[in-house]
Amino acid sequence: MPDHTSNGMQCHEFDGLLSDALDGVLTGLQLDRFQAHVRTCSACGPLFAEVEAGRNWLKDLTEVEPPVSLVNNILASTTGVDTQRLRVNVSAPQPRIGWVERAQAWASGAMQPIWRTVRQPRFAMSFGMAFFSLSVALSVLGVKPADLRQVSLRPAAIRHTYYNTQARVVRYYENIRFVYEVESRVRELKRNVTPTEPRSGEAAPVKKDHKDDTTQQPEQKQERNYSQTDSRIILASAPMGPSVNDLPVVSVTTYRRFV
């Protein structure tokens, strides 16, 4: 813009007052000087007309309506919560925020990332499996929730609980069918391999009649036939009979009761 003086006003001064003149805030002598400059200055006159025209053109621009989904999209991308729920009480007067509410808000904000992680299906599945495994383990060990109330932390009580638990575990182990079958097989093998000491004049060992048969079969004692007993005595005492070593080996399988 050429800087020359017209009617006591320079063009750079005109430029500074142009906005105020269009806004209608110029008054008095300043307005008169401005208008006189507009009329006489060959550069500022057309400029004033253009600026005024441009402002008038811009008046044709009305506000446009944002898309209907804009607010929902914004809320979804910021808070990520259901907007319908938030609309409740938006216009209602809000109470003053106390320190308790602030603490709660802070806590909820701090817990939000953790809660978001917890809500993931993968985490829920892992937690479920861990809980299931723990429940099975406690059930196997015989721990009941009711027992926890009676837990005493005295050293003697703890020792007692320890030995009790140990005994229970050992009992459980030994009562496993597979374990005691293996043990009996081992005992049988040992008996077969180890030679029995021959004792002359000693009768064959009479099998002790235990009541540990759990096969639900009637006891042998009830069917004892004394005539057979007598004949056995005769056989044992017969000098010409087979020696102890020649007698057939009777395999005995013992069954223990499950506790």
Add this chain to the structure above:
Amino acid sequence: MEDVQVVAMLVRRCVAGDAAAWEEIVQTYNRRIYNICYRFAGSANDAEDLTQEVFIKMYRTLTSYDSSKGAFVTWVTTITRNLLVDHFRKTKQDRITDSLDATASSREDAQPLSEQIQDQSAPPDARVRSREVGETVHAALARLSPELREAVILRDLQDFDYREIATVLKVPEGTVKSRINRGRAELARLLQRTYRQVM
């Protein structure tokens, strides 16, 4: 423009985690921000995306707002303006005044600016005519340089005062007035030149 106490309370509630307060802020300012973005970017799609970005940025930086330093709307507009400038730099659509044969939008099949003005007197309905004039001015506005465009938008379309514009643009008030005047003059020259061609 806004009740400072009410807005400050709204912001405090929002910072404290009140989701309803945040929705109220979104409801109050989405229209203004969308219009600034639309007039600056020139496209409805870009405006929608940019408006969302503005609110996301606002949501993340809401704690940094200090009501003693200025009005909330000025703070919001500053965020919007900074984001628009970033967007402008990324898209590299820097220009001052395009040829009249250039299309008003990025679409190749869009009408040139001169044809848009030629059609403006054709429809008898005044409302339709007004809408078409508005589209023509919008297209011309998009041809202004970003410095002039943002100043004109804030003053003539958003009714900000010079001090607020100076705060948003981070330039002195004198510079703001100068940019507004140059922007208006440039727009008028562009539209008058188009008019002369049509006539």
